[in-house]
Amino acid sequence: MKQKTPSFWYRPAQSRPPLKERFLAPLSRLYMLGYRTHRLFVKPQKASIPVLCVGNLVAGGTGKTPAAICLVETLHKHGLARNPYFLVRGYGGAEIGPLLVDPAKHTAWDTGDEALLLARSAPTIVSPNRVIGAQMAADRGADIIIMDDGLQNPGIHKDIKLAVINGEMGFGNGKTLPAGPLRQPLAQGLQQVDAFILVGEDKRDALKLIPEGKTILRAALKTSDHADISKKKTYLAFAGIGYPQKFFTFLQETVGLNLAEAVPFPDHYPYEESDLKMLHEKARALGAELLTTEKDFLRLPKIENITVHTLPVDMVWNDEDAVLRHFESALPRTRP
Structure with a gap:
């Protein structure tokens, strides 16, 4: 399973690198060695159309x-x-x-x-x-x-x-x-x-x-004109994307929604029924409704009587x- 995005990846520019980041530096050099080696042996092929x-x-x-x-x-x-x-x-x-x-x-x-x-x-x-x-x-x-x-x-x-x-x-x-x-x-x-x-x-x-x-x-x-959300409701938001906090911040600061809780999952997380039931129970206890991204919704199991709202986003x-x-x-x- 993929891990959640490390917080130190996006630390403030002037802050001191944490121990974990410094510990991983040698692995970054190995990654770059593999990256450069792979490119040496692959010649790009041109398609017949742009x-x-x-x-x-x-x-x-x-x-x-x-x-x-x-x-x-x-x-x-x-x-x-x-x-x-x-x-x-x-x-x-x-x-x-x-x-x-x-x-x-x-x-x-x-x-x-x-x-x-x-x-x-x-x-x-x-x-x-x-x-x-x-x-x-x-x-x-x-x-x-x-x-x-x-x-x-x-x-x-x-x-x-x-x-x-x-x-x-x-x-x-x-x-x-x-x-x-x-x-x-x-x-x-x-x-x-x-x-x-x-x-x-x-x-x-x-x-x-x-x-x-x-x-x-x-x-x-911006939110799509077809978004099924209301500023009068309270939501439990969850997301398994590359940077879940970006989604949660967008909901609160740009859309103006009231979030009772925000639950992050790893990128491309394969949701199981137990995950959805856990989220449903948590939302019910908070008097909230479930809200997630369109990508996450496509990976959710279908469970009768559990409704999950999505927030379609357009650029x-x-x-x-x-x-x-x-x-x-x-x-x-x-x-x-």
Whole structure:
């Protein structure tokens, strides 16, 4: 089972590194050795259609799935993508792929929760081998591929690389896994990325680290118009995502909900009936109702008479015209 995100990953920049972080530093060096060695022996293969990758430089939730959905909808709405396809690894799912996701048939246990969410907006292919998945999309008539995650995957050439930055989290303590959240050395990652999507306010001064000349697109998260929530009610919120506290803070500070309690679980946590019953009893004792993310809801067992509310979240651009200008100039250079 994956562990919860260590608090020291996002400690204040000027604070003294805790003992555990210093203890893990040698393992970070081993991680980087493996990362660099893997890239030495893998040559990126170019797909027959443009590949746009929406990823991040840190492990855990930065909002890349809402960003990928928002980007596809924007490109399609303005005619920059006629038939876009999502391509994902399918983390947490049993299907090996390549597989076209069918939301009416597949579950999170088949394809992973992200794939099911993406499939609501555009055709989605699950394939750990991204090259094979890209070819399947091209064979089905896709004119562009949007990868949700995979920025550090060297197997497929990416025509445009986007990194999502969560303003609350930034780049954490600046250390690579497992001493910190970075998936690769920060300086290297910042240079490799073509443009950055900053979600929310830049509370950790991440933008000061962005190299001059790089495009920065700003966005924000908002609750969907279809959200089944009420400020008059009290909720017990729970989440098994990369950074659960981000969700809880959003509920309280942005949405303005009253939380009786917030219960974090490890990322991609496979909920069992006992977990849901425990949460239900806890909520009932507090006079609260259960509330979670859309991703978590897809991994919940169904138990009669236990209702769990979800909070659908959409990403919106601060300046959509700036987004269009960037991709109108970038996309033609990548078309075959």
